[in-house]
Amino acid sequence: MASPGRERFAKPLFVLTIVVGSFLLFLTQPMIARMALPRVGGAPSVWNSAMLVYQALLLGGYFYAHRVGQLRPRTQTYIHIGLFALAAIWLPIGLRPDPLPLDANVFLWVPWLLVTSMGPLFFIVSAQAPLMQRWYALETSRGEPYALYAASNLGSFAGLISYPLLVEPLFPLRQQSYLWTAGYALLVLLVAICAFTLPSKTATPTIDKAADRPPMRRVLHWIVLAAVPSGLMLSTTTHLTTDIVAMPLLWVLPLGLYLLSFVLAFADRRGPVIFISRLAPLVLLIGGGIAIVGGSQNPFLSAGVELGLLFVAATTLHGEMYRLRPPASQSTHFYLAMSIGGMIGGVFCAIIAPVIFDWTYEHPILILAAAWLIPQAPLFGFMAFLDRSPRARLASWLLPAAAVLLSVLTNGPLAVLTASGAAIGRIVTALIGVLAIGRRRLFVVSLAASMLAFGGWQMIEISFHGENRTRSYFGIYTISGTEFSGTRVLTHGTTMHGLQILDPKLRLEPTTYYAPRSGAGLAMRATGTLFGPAARIGVVGLGTGTLSCYAGPGQQWRFFEIDPAIVDIATRRRAFTFMSSCAPHANILIGDARLRLADEAPASLDLLALDAFSSDAVPMHLLTREAFGVYGRVLQPNGILLVHVSNRYIDLVPVVATDAAAGGWTAAVRRYEPDAEETRRFASTSVWIALSRDPRKLQELIRASAGQGDWQPLRTTPGFSGWTDDYASILPLLKPMKEFLPF
Numbered sequence: 001m002a003s004p005g006r007e008r009f010a011k012p013l014f015v016l017t018i019v020v021g022s023f024l025l026f027l028t029q030p031m032i033a034r035m036a037l038p039r040v041g042g043a044p045s046v047w048n049s050a051m052l053v054y055q056a057l058l059l060g061g062y063f064y065a066h067r068v069g070q071l072r073p074r075t076q077t078y079i080h081i082g083l084f085a086l087a088a089i090w091l092p093i094g095l096r097p098d099p100l101p102l103d104a105n106v107f108l109w110v111p112w113l114l115v116t117s118m119g120p121l122f123f124i125v126s127a128q129a130p131l132m133q134r135w136y137a138l139e140t141s142r143g144e145p146y147a148l149y150a151a152s153n154l155g156s157f158a159g160l161i162s163y164p165l166l167v168e169p170l171f172p173l174r175q176q177s178y179l180w181t182a183g184y185a186l187l188v189l190l191v192a193i194c195a196f197t198l199p200s201k202t203a204t205p206t207i208d209k210a211a212d213r214p215p216m217r218r219v220l221h222w223i224v225l226a227a228v229p230s231g232l233m234l235s236t237t238t239h240l241t242t243d244i245v246a247m248p249l250l251w252v253l254p255l256g257l258y259l260l261s262f263v264l265a266f267a268d269r270r271g272p273v274i275f276i277s278r279l280a281p282l283v284l285l286i287g288g289g290i291a292i293v294g295g296s297q298n299p300f301l302s303a304g305v306e307l308g309l310l311f312v313a314a315t316t317l318h319g320e321m322y323r324l325r326p327p328a329s330q331s332t333h334f335y336l337a338m339s340i341g342g343m344i345g346g347v348f349c350a351i352i353a354p355v356i357f358d359w360t361y362e363h364p365i366l367i368l369a370a371a372w373l374i375p376q377a378p379l380f381g382f383m384a385f386l387d388r389s390p391r392a393r394l395a396s397w398l399l400p401a402a403a404v405l406l407s408v409l410t411n412g413p414l415a416v417l418t419a420s421g422a423a424i425g426r427i428v429t430a431l432i433g434v435l436a437i438g439r440r441r442l443f444v445v446s447l448a449a450s451m452l453a454f455g456g457w458q459m460i461e462i463s464f465h466g467e468n469r470t471r472s473y474f475g476i477y478t479i480s481g482t483e484f485s486g487t488r489v490l491t492h493g494t495t496m497h498g499l500q501i502l503d504p505k506l507r508l509e510p511t512t513y514y515a516p517r518s519g520a521g522l523a524m525r526a527t528g529t530l531f532g533p534a535a536r537i538g539v540v541g542l543g544t545g546t547l548s549c550y551a552g553p554g555q556q557w558r559f560f561e562i563d564p565a566i567v568d569i570a571t572r573r574r575a576f577t578f579m580s581s582c583a584p585h586a587n588i589l590i591g592d593a594r595l596r597l598a599d600e601a602p603a604s605l606d607l608l609a610l611d612a613f614s615s616d617a618v619p620m621h622l623l624t625r626e627a628f629g630v631y632g633r634v635l636q637p638n639g640i641l642l643v644h645v646s647n648r649y650i651d652l653v654p655v656v657a658t659d660a661a662a663g664g665w666t667a668a669v670r671r672y673e674p675d676a677e678e679t680r681r682f683a684s685t686s687v688w689i690a691l692s693r694d695p696r697k698l699q700e701l702i703r704a705s706a707g708q709g710d711w712q713p714l715r716t717t718p719g720f721s722g723w724t725d726d727y728a729s730i731l732p733l734l735k736p737m738k739e740f741l742p743f
Contacts, residue, residue, distance in 0.1 A: 021128030061126030226341025378438030498544025519688020
């Protein structure tokens with residue numbers, strides 16, 4: 001038994017150690033992904049690869065904690081502190097300087113780069129939460145260690161949220177690395193102090209005994225309870241940024257709420273968890289319908305409901321895990337099972353679902369899985385008569401059967417109801433789900449029927465028409481429109497990426513952001529005047545290939561596109577005919593544009609148009625000062641760079657203005673608002689910036705545009721220092737919420 005004086009400080013010491021370790025762990029994730037962008041490009045692929053590596057290393061750390069926790073206490077401390085010292089060889093944390101080989105498979109090379117750059121550091125830090133709890137519980141007078149896991153997730157949440165809000169805006173990447181290294185040194189010191197509090201007894205922990213191990217059925221239950229919230233966190237992120245609102249930083253919110261659910265679920269006070277668990281079935285019914293219908297009409301309300309569903313489901317399922325927790329001697333078994341479940345959920349959403357589904361079907365599937373797993377109690381006492389006899393229980397299935405029938409009648413393959421009738425049918429379907437609460441099978445079927453009634457049948461119908469929707473590593477693309485509507489539209493997530501008019505007389509007219517009087521249209525129509533009939537044109541971002549219809553005879557066009565799925569849509573399918581009709585021989589280079597442009601010959605382009613945004617997400621590595629150096633190299637000395645900066649959430653004009661000033665560019669901006677006639681011909685509001693290192697060439701463009709559209713001088717924003725590969729933050733550039741809130 002340890003002395004009372006020393007024990008008074010034991011719990012605060014272990015809590016602080018766990019919080020510091022978890023803080024560093026979740027600070028690592030966005031920081032390393034940010035470091036990798038200029039090296040390998042493509043934010044979606046880098047983040048997905050990073051998440052896969054993190055989950056694998058976390059599982060390894062938990063397994064290590066489980067195995068080393070079976071040794072004698074002093075042996076544990078020697079091994080653990082020794083591994084801390086060994087991992088310090090990789091300090092300061094950062095990426096190895098190896099360049100991406102030209103023949104490398106980026107999806108394999110990026111994980112290898114991450115593992116070899118910071119794998120040992122992440123591995124040893126990831127073991128803190130379970131191992132420190134194990135050490136804490138070795139002194140039996142301290143009680144259960146599970147409340148310390150709540151502190152762990154509070155530290156994780158703090159590390160996650162502090163990166164975009166504090167660390168990234170205040171510190172360049174090199175200083176971030178040194179800051180993390182200082183935190184690592186503090187963690188080693190705290191671990192060493194914790195080691196001194198361990199009991200002096202050298203007995204081997206009882207966990208070695210097979211009889212004390214939890215039964216496999218219970219372990220599998222833990223794994224499932226952990227897998228569903230983990231998968232739901234990732235599917236919510238994908239669903240929000242694909243079908244509701246592609247607002248930057250949105251990925252932080254699902255992960256943050258997921259971590260906070262652990263804080264509540266593993267806290268000593270059970271009141272909040274019990275209250276949330278009772279609400280969970282109702283929240284699943286409401287959120288399940290919105291998960292299907294999407295949020296294009298009211299995106300922020302829909303996003304709020306989806307985030308609420310995630311938090312309630314994760315808190316309820318993690319609370320159920322806590323209720324089924326084992327004795328402290330089996331805690332490392334418990335956390336190992338939790339880690340395995342978390343990785344299974346991640347692999348399902350990040351690797352399996354994009355391959356087998358053409359839409360985010362993993363999201364409603366995981367909602368149904370959560371509905372099956374959450375504890376339920378009937379809301380209405382009068383429904384108890386359904387349990388009185390086998391006949392009554394059989395009759396109870398009439399409720400979900402009616403819900404399924406209503407879903408078919410509302411918008412299914414046999415839909416016959418009017419708009420008002422369909423609305424009533426959806427309400428009745430949802431009410432049937434409320435009545436089914438407390439009866440697990442009936443509730444899950446009723447919830448599925450409600451999802452189908454609120455738009456599920458329509459999603460399934462689109463999937464049956466294989467060419468209407470495509471899912472790739474970089475997003476979900478939907479082709480909509482018919483001969484009756486007169487247009488065909490390509491949508492990436494919630495953002496239109498191209499539109500073609502089907503009228504044969506107007507079929508090849510550039511539309512949307514590329515209309516004739518847009519900044520891109522004015523510059524492209526002037527290329528003959530500016531650079532002669534053999535102008536060399538480069539375009540970053542293919543879309544539907546709309547810009548190709550500005551190509552003139554004798555011109556050389558090159559497109560740079562990261563996603564092969566877009567190349568297939570723009571060139572091989574019959575939905576859009578811009579490329580096949582206007583530039584059938586244009587060269588299309590697949591890969592990250594910055595990397596491909598770096599391989600191009602110097603001064604090989606006269607005009608380069610940068611239009612590479614993924615929905616409304618911003619590829620930061622394409623807008624840094626170093627990236628503009630790449631563009632300046634590939635353009636001839638008096639060439640023109642066009643940058644498309646239209647965005648619903650971020651004002652990107654200051655970024656380009658600062659890059660222009662730092663790189664010696666002269667720049668002008670064209671803010672295009674189509675008139676009524678242009679709007680009828682599907683022109684869209686857009687903002688384009690033209691830059692040249694030769695002021696006379698930019699003046700030529702402005703004179704060529706006279707009478708068709710005005711270009712305004714581009715000025716820098718005081719106090720904004722711009723983006724570099726070492727420093728970038730979108731926080732100073734976020735538009736006020738009132739500009740894009742729908743209410």
